[in-house]
Amino acid sequence: MLILAGGLMFVLATPAVHGAVWVQCGSLVDVADGRTLDAHTVVVENESVAEVIAGHPEVPDGAERIDLREYTCLPGxxxxxxxxxxxxxxxxxxxxxxxxxxxxxxxxxxxxxxxxxxxxxxxxxxxxxxxxxxxxxxxxxxxxxxxxxxxxxxxxxxxxxxxxxxxxxxxxxxxxxxxxxxxxxxxxxxxxxxxxxxxxxxxxxxxxxxxxxxxxxxxxxxxxxxxxxxxxxxxxxxxxxxxxxxxxxxxxxxxxxxxxxxxxxxxxxxxxxxxxxxxxxxxxxxxxxxxxxxxxxxxxxxxxxxxxxxxxxxxxxxxxxxxxxxxxxxxxxxxxxxxxxxxxxxxxxxxxxxxxxxxxxxxxxxxxxxxxxxxxxxxGQSDRLGQLREGYAADLIAVTGDPLEDVEVLMDVRFVMRDGEVFVER
Structure with a gap:
């Protein structure tokens, strides 16, 4: 169910995603290396990140596509x-x-x-x-x-x-x-x-x-x-x-x-x-x-x-x-x-x-x-939280701009996914 909350579309109690979801990001922050990468796609299956792919390859049949190509993605x-x-x-x-x-x-x-x-x-x-x-x-x-x-x-x-x-x-x-x-x-x-x-x-x-x-x-x-x-x-x-x-x-x-x-x-x-x-x-x-x-x-x-x-x-x-x-x-x-x-x-x-x-x-x-x-x-959760990488929890947010250049953009989060569920999207 979607309800309007503060100008955002908010997803309430939606079941976790069970099919593949391809999240296409305009750029992606590599928090480990402290750098912002070009276009990447984060593939989510169930509650986890299945793969992180450079660019925006064609989304396979049967997979859901989330278009964040105008945004910067980073871990929750x-x-x-x-x-x-x-x-x-x-x-x-x-x-x-x-x-x-x-x-x-x-x-x-x-x-x-x-x-x-x-x-x-x-x-x-x-x-x-x-x-x-x-x-x-x-x-x-x-x-x-x-x-x-x-x-x-x-x-x-x-x-x-x-x-x-x-x-x-x-x-x-x-x-x-x-x-x-x-x-x-x-x-x-x-x-x-x-x-x-x-x-x-x-x-x-x-x-x-x-x-x-x-x-x-x-x-x-x-x-x-x-x-x-x-x-x-x-x-x-x-x-x-x-x-x-x-x-x-x-x-x-x-x-x-x-x-x-x-x-x-x-x-x-x-x-x-x-x-x-x-x-x-x-x-x-x-x-x-x-x-x-x-x-x-x-x-x-x-x-x-x-x-x-x-x-x-x-x-x-x-x-x-x-x-x-x-x-x-x-x-x-x-x-x-x-x-x-x-x-x-x-x-x-x-x-x-x-x-x-x-x-x-x-x-x-x-x-x-x-x-x-x-x-x-x-x-004690280094093996499953804090990064967008294969096997980690599918916690992903998106903002406009580059937080490595201006952390103030983190005050305006446009998209939130936790454990593969989309909770907030503009």
Missing amino acids: LMDMHTHLSSESSPEAYVHRFTMNEADIALRGANFARITLEAGFTTVRDLGDSFNATIALRDAVGAGLVPGPRIFTAAKSLATTGGHADPTNAWRSDIMGDPGPREGVINGVAEARKAVRQRYKDGADVIKITATGGVLSVARSGENAQFFDDELEAIITTAADYGMHVAAHAHGAEGMRRAVQAGVHSIEHGTYMDDEIMQMMIDRGTWYVPTISAGRFVADKAEVEGYFPPMVAEKAAEIGPLIQDTFARAHEAGVRIAFGTDCGVCPHGDNAREFGFMVEAGMSPADALRAATIQAAELL
């Missing part, structure tokens, strides 16, 4: 830090008391559609409410709702009063004492139980808040919030269940502890110093910068009433620093994967991150690799 983009079940607004703090589980799930489905429409065919979701993104991941996989391929952490893990404690700033008579099931841990035993609960719930990855954060109603945006033994318990338990650990971290001390303990990725990394950068290089720790969120909260901190006063103060201090940290980390050689923190910043604006990365000194080719090949490597 990948965002390694999203929050599909929420979006920042002045009312967001009230929503915790007024929105039911069903409200959050349905809102998440809408944000998933918007994200896919923006050309992002794979995301990592690093924190939700009520395990909404587990259900959303499964619904997308079953073809019930349109959205990107989702790898989710479900509910983030925090310590009492930490950045992801869901009862921060609540009235004392309703605050209660949330525990591992709600993602709040104190001590080694609770750390292990919380990870095992996430495994039981169906999470793909573990997310911890190793330091304070910006949007929580708590004084510090950077203090360390886990002890070494708690971090070790989380990481070793997660490894037993085949899961990596992503660490939200702004402050240096909590970041240092998390890297030493063996987290897979550092998110935000605002006060990352040279010592931590070298530790990350030595250990192969990934960095997911989320410049978009930093820029967004810094802007909104100047809008009276958008954030509570305590949050606005932190946003004004921390938000503007992330882009500079990214520039230094990139220059130092830290491994970087693309991530926006959309949900803090608006869903659908994910591609703005490319402009911020290039503005900070990264080449367009490296920025695209961060959102394709390197994101796939972070996920």
Whole structure:
């Protein structure tokens, strides 16, 4: 079924393609080599790329032809830090008391559609409410709702009063004492139980808040919030269940502890110093910068009433620093994967991150690799995601112009295919 959405033709819950489809591209970005090739044809069978052919050979009888000869094709983009079940607004703090589980799930489905429409065919979701993104991941996989391929952490893990404690700033008579099931841990035993609960719930990855954060109603945006033994318990338990650990971290001390303990990725990394950068290089720790969120909260901190006063103060201090940290980390050689923190910043604006990365000194080719090949490597999916090549998932988008010359063209995606299904076409 086709419906009109924002000027695009949007395909809702169409069965996966089972015959051959020949996608004729005016040009094609080779993200591995960082170059734009001339006319190519991508042959799709079922959910995978069967062949990539130079030029536009004659389409065989019985095959479907998709004409993108006026466009540049490239692999579907990948965002390694999203929050599909929420979006920042002045009312967001009230929503915790007024929105039911069903409200959050349905809102998440809408944000998933918007994200896919923006050309992002794979995301990592690093924190939700009520395990909404587990259900959303499964619904997308079953073809019930349109959205990107989702790898989710479900509910983030925090310590009492930490950045992801869901009862921060609540009235004392309703605050209660949330525990591992709600993602709040104190001590080694609770750390292990919380990870095992996430495994039981169906999470793909573990997310911890190793330091304070910006949007929580708590004084510090950077203090360390886990002890070494708690971090070790989380990481070793997660490894037993085949899961990596992503660490939200702004402050240096909590970041240092998390890297030493063996987290897979550092998110935000605002006060990352040279010592931590070298530790990350030595250990192969990934960095997911989320410049978009930093820029967004810094802007909104100047809008009276958008954030509570305590949050606005932190946003004004921390938000503007992330882009500079990214520039230094990139220059130092830290491994970087693309991530926006959309949900803090608006869903659908994910591609703005490319402009911020290039503005900070990264080449367009490296920025695209961060959102394709390197994101796939972070996920452990290098053998099937992040490139248009034989045997890989048929995730393909098309834009006007050459993103290696101007990354801003990625803000206007004209065609989206995920797993061989066409979801968006002009």
